[in-house]
Amino acid sequence: MVQDHGVSNRGFAYVTYMNSTLARKAMKELSSKVFLGTTVLSMELSIDNCRIFIGGLPVHKTKKEIWHQLIELYNVTNIVNVIVYKNYFNSSYNRGFVFLEFGTHEEASHFRAKFQDKLALFGRQVFVDWSIPVQEYDANVLENVKIIFLRGLSVSDASKWKFRQTLYELLDKTNIEKVYTHRDYAFVHFVSKQVAELSLGKLKDFYSGSQVEVMWANPPSKFSHRSFRQKASI
Structure with missing residues (x-):
């Protein structure tokens, strides 16, 4: 540079x-x-971040309405996707933020430079900045992952108890080392990679057609560390 x-x-x-x-x-x-x-020389891998975070949105606005407003008011036509997460307590609402996915890092960078501190949607000023990057991992790193991540679960205590019961009915309880639930997501730790792979297929089949997402948990990285997230929020 x-x-x-x-x-x-x-x-x-x-x-x-x-x-x-x-x-x-x-x-x-x-x-x-x-x-x-x-x-x-000091070196590290650079990630072409293509995702922008927008915060401070009205929680009752839909993905379609947010996308349409960006096109109508600002002629932003190169967005690949608008990622919206459902509100913890009312699934018809969003959480007050979305992620904009662009085709390239350059397009995302241009949007951030143009609209940071300058973007208003639905009559209010919104926050614009980079999303925490989506980390890519070597195949040999992923080979050791034996934790499954689920997102979109119900947040009630009764539902969390039911989720654990469902796990133990679908899967062999002795193969599960630990289950961690928080709000609408959960991490399920298994005794081995082989068991985890079989369980991933069963859980995907069980939740097929529902709002629950089932996937491999990402290995820890500098982007998931608390210090990085605190720095990114400043």
């Missing part, structure tokens, strides 16, 4: 590789190497 009309740089650069495997290989080989005999 250059400055001063190309005379100097900002002390960092981005290098694009053909695929993630080559990028990780380069990072492993070049990290901590001395550059031009003077500077020790």
